[in-house]
Amino acid sequence: MVITDVNEYRLELARKMGVTRAVNVAKENLNDVMAELGMTEGFDVGLEMSGAPPAFRTMLDTMNHGGRIAMLGIPPSDMSIDWTKVIFKGLFIKGIYGREMFENLVQDGGADSVWPRSLADHYPSFLYR
Template identity: 40%
Template sequence: NEYRLHLAKKLGADIVLNPKKNKIVETIMQNTNGKGVDVVLEMSGNQSAIIEGLKVLRPGGRYSILGIPDKPLKIDLAEIVFRYFTIQGINGRLMFSTWYKTTRFLASGRIDLEPIITHKFRLEEFQKGMELMESGNCGKILLYP
């Protein structure tokens, strides 16, 4: 949505794309000189987004699919094999390793996540936070005691 596109730009994204207004695959390929991207993180579960992610991934690229589609998805496995993609979902074994790496990275002070938190609510106001989250007009919402 427009709120989150604006937030991404404000937080430093070089390019923000609205799939309702922009040709995603074409724009990404133009901005990568036809090479595609190294990594795709797909978190929506939207079937079109998953397929577009495969189209913009460079040969040998890595794809993490974390969103869950609402129905089975047909994917051309030959594309994955011949372009030697690595595709993964959530992996519990790696999750703990990633957690420790992320904790160290955040503790280093090299990144400030505070700007991503756009709203704070007391725990008793969780319903207000849920409504805001469902509207999409927020970044991350923090609930506190």
């Protein structure tokens, strides 16, 4: 699991949660990191949580053919992307889809390695009752 961000605090949280690699994209090139990890193809799954157009465009560049992207961040309504990347890579893009996301995380074993509750310091405690 690779996470990208420009915020060192969030990257450090990801490291503590056990991600394979936390990448500050303001300091490192994601393609270089992929090569360092021995990746010969792109990512199979992407979670876009920032809503930042450059982050989404980078995600499109680094996805594997047939990859799946979940859009969790809210991009500007006029965000433009290169649709040929989506079409020719056969990418699946899905918006926020509630409980199904959690069920898939648990089913795929992701909940054991990276547990969302470890980020609870970002949210009021009443959300977790």
